[in-house]
Amino acid sequence: xxxxxxxxxxxxxxxxxxxxxxxxxxxxxxxxxxxxxxxxxxxxxxxxxxxxxxxxxxxxxxxxxxxxxxxxxxxxxxxxxxxxxxxxxxxxxxxxxxxxxxxxxxxxxxxxxxxxxxxxxxxxxxxxxxxxxxxxxxxxxxxxx
Numbered sequence: 001x002x003x004x005x006x007x008x009x010x011x012x013x014x015x016x017x018x019x020x021x022x023x024x025x026x027x028x029x030x031x032x033x034x035x036x037x038x039x040x041x042x043x044x045x046x047x048x049x050x051x052x053x054x055x056x057x058x059x060x061x062x063x064x065x066x067x068x069x070x071x072x073x074x075x076x077x078x079x080x081x082x083x084x085x086x087x088x089x090x091x092x093x094x095x096x097x098x099x100x101x102x103x104x105x106x107x108x109x110x111x112x113x114x115x116x117x118x119x120x121x122x123x124x125x126x127x128x129x130x131x132x133x134x135x136x137x138x139x140x141x142x143x144x145x
Contacts, residue, residue, distance in 0.1 A: 049144075052065045085097060100138055
């Protein structure tokens, strides 16, 4: 069975770097890194295109905890501190709630590719991170084009 939002075998160079950094955070035999090990300054040239989503269970809700400046500029609005269901699903957050839920359920990276009829497309990688005994944070990265 094909999993929703499954990443392809090949990611763009920038998303590959984010995923490699995420994998480098793994401790021992862990399958998911701990979110408190994440440091956005490790990838300074990509920090403006990365975001962190807090995961709140029962029912699942997702909050924008940190949002890179390039994402805020592209979306033409400030979303940091808001829950994903409190903001319109506009670029670069189309189908974000669904992708976040799939990432939590699978416990694995997911990818969404947006290819509009007009305007700029993007790819969005979301990576699960462990904390408080569960997937408590999601690391997201955007690659334009």
